[in-house]
Amino acid sequence: MNAVTPVVLGMLSLGPRSGYDIKRVVDHSTRFFWAASYGQIYPELRRLEQEGLIEGEDAPNGGRSRRVYELTKSGRDALRDWLLSSRFNVELRDESLLQLFFADSLAREEALRLLEDRKTAHEQLLEVLHEIENMPGGKDPDFVDLVLRWGIEFNEWGAEWCERHLQRLRGETKAA
Amino acid sequence: MNAVTPVVLGMLSLGPRSGYDIKRVVDHSTRFFWAASYGQIYPELRRLEQEGLIEGEDAPNGGRSRRVYELTKSGRDALRDWLLSSRFNVELRDESLLQLFFADSLAREEALRLLEDRKTAHEQLLEVLHEIENMPGGKDPDFVDLVLRWGIEFNEWGAEWCERHLQRLRGETKAA
C-alpha cells in the first residue's frame, strides 16, 4: 500500500477504467489534493493485479491497445479498509505563506502587496473550480460534490481572509 | 535556488543562527507549510557560503563545535528578490479529502463519520497552534503573527465547514 494505491482502487470503484482513464480523471478531480503520474499508475496496476485486488481485461479500440481494469472482491475490501481507517495526513507546501512569514523585512506596502497577490491567486483558483463545477455531465455523487465544494469554499474563505487582514494591517499602519 | 534556500535565508534574516538553530525554529513555525531537514540545511549552508550569500563564523560552546551564519549584502538582496517575485505554488496532499472523495461507496453513517473525524483533526491541530500562540516570549513580528493566525483561522474554518456540511447531509438523509 503506497500513495497511489487508494486513488487507483478508488477510481476503479467508480467503474472499470484503463490506466489512461484513471490519469485523466485524476487530473480533473483529485489532483488538487492528491496527484498521480503515469510513472506511478501503470506499475501500480500491474502490482495490484498480481495481488488479486484488481482484474484486467484487454479491450482494444481497433488496433489501439487498451487494458481495462476492475475491482475484485478483495479490492473492494481493501478500499473499504482504507476508507474506514482514520487518516488525517495532510501535507501542505505553500510558498506564498512562507513569503508572508518573512515579509517583516520588507517595506509595509511591499509586504501588503504579497497579501494582495495571495488574494488574487485564491480568486483565480476559484475560477478554475467554478469551471469544473459547471462542466456538463450528470450530477456528481454526494461526496464527490462535497469535495468540490470544499475546494470552492476554501478558496472563498482564503480570499476573504486576505481581504480582512489587509484591512486590519492597513488600519494599524495608519493609526500608528 | 532550491526549496530550502528561502527558509535558510529567511531564518538568517531574523538574526545569526547555526544550522541546528534553523532546524529548531523551522520545527516550531514553518514546518506546517514548509518543512526542512538536516539533510537539506547543512549542505545548503555550505553552498550559500560558497556563493557569498551568507557568512559563517565558528562560535563553539566550550568544546562543542558550532558555526553561526549571517546574511551578507547579496544574501539580503537574494531574499528580497525572492520575496518580491510572485509565487503562488501551493501543493496539498490531504488524505482525508481523498477518503471523502471516494466515500460514496460507504454506508451513509460511515461516510459521515469520516467528516466527523476530519472535524476532530482540525480541532486537534487548533490546540497545537494555540499552544504555540501562548508560548512565552516577546510579541512576534506582524507578519510572523499573521501566518500563525492563518493557521488558527484556517483550522477554525475547517472545523466549521465540516460541521456545516455534516448538518446539511444529515438533513438531506432524513428528508429522503
Added chain:
DNA sequence: TAGTGCATGTAATGCGTTACATGATTTC
C-alpha cells in the same frame, strides 16, 4: 553515570515527476 539536549554531518532510501519512446486513431 545515564539520559537528554546541543551540534554537525552524510549515506541510503524512497518516492514522484519529467521526459522520452512507441504506435494507432481521430479530427481538421
Added chain:
DNA sequence: GAAATCATGTAACGCATTACATGCACTA
C-alpha cells in the same frame, strides 16, 4: 497530411526524509 488525442510504458533525475555516526555538555 498534420496535429491532436488515445494508450501504454520506462529510465533518469531530482528531491526530501530517514537513519545513522560522532562527540561534547549539562542535569538529575
